[in-house]
Amino acid sequence: MLNVEQKIKIFKALGNETRFLIFKNVFTGGYACSIDEKKPKEDIIAQATCVTTIAEHFDFALPTISRHLKELKDANIIKMTKKSNKIYIEPNPEIIQELASCFTTLVDNYTDTTFQFDNTK
Amino acid sequence: MLNVEQKIKIFKALGNETRFLIFKNVFTGGYACSIDEKKPKEDIIAQATCVTTIAEHFDFALPTISRHLKELKDANIIKMTKKSNKIYIEPNPEIIQELASCFTTLVDNYTDTTFQFDNTK
């Protein structure tokens, strides 16, 4: 389960336009540079991409994008795996699914309480 | 449906510890109960969540909390209703539910695509 600190870190990470777009595109495969250029049989990471490829989609300097990616990684939103001298970026669906669950639970609990109040009518 | 701009605004709003805690407590009823407009007893209103009540839970000055609340309201996370000279704060479950759905959809789409890729093995 995500603690408060982790959640805030995630929100902070996604509360910046550039980082949000990176996150979104990494998740939806918007960059479409897959790791499987050699062998499809290998344990390939679908929709993986590298730092330079992502940076090409923005008007910001490479180091800026690198720092943004680090923040997304620190928030556990994406995974970065070094392979030779490239770093492959993939989404971390587990953490996002957990976040979604948190929200749903929160809303469900709230509506339950509201319903309870409404019973007095 | 939430557009990108709205989503970023929500994340920005929740990416600050104070605002996140306010949001969390407003949702879980940590401060007090919401206004029950249907009930004729106006006594309830005296205990409902208002700006001052929330501010009492923090070591920050009242105007600071007021500004944080404005940001949460602008992000559509909470509702603020003026009644006489008090402002009552309630959560906005719809927007949070929508956000949860966005995440779930994103994850679902991702896992679908991954599965498709794995089929080539």
Added chain:
DNA sequence: AATTTATTTAGCTAATTTGCTAAATTGATT
């Protein structure tokens, strides 16, 4: 060994955010 490629780190500036206090506003009460 030297060069190239991919990425990060360092150090800097500008912009934004977050806090404060004081003053203004709005509605209720005396």
Added chain:
DNA sequence: AATCAATTTAGCAAATTAGCTAAATAAATT
């Protein structure tokens, strides 16, 4: 009308964030 209570606005300072370029690092290629 004067005062009180709840809240916001204004204006300011400190802290943080987001951008840049230049330099450093690490692995691959020549």
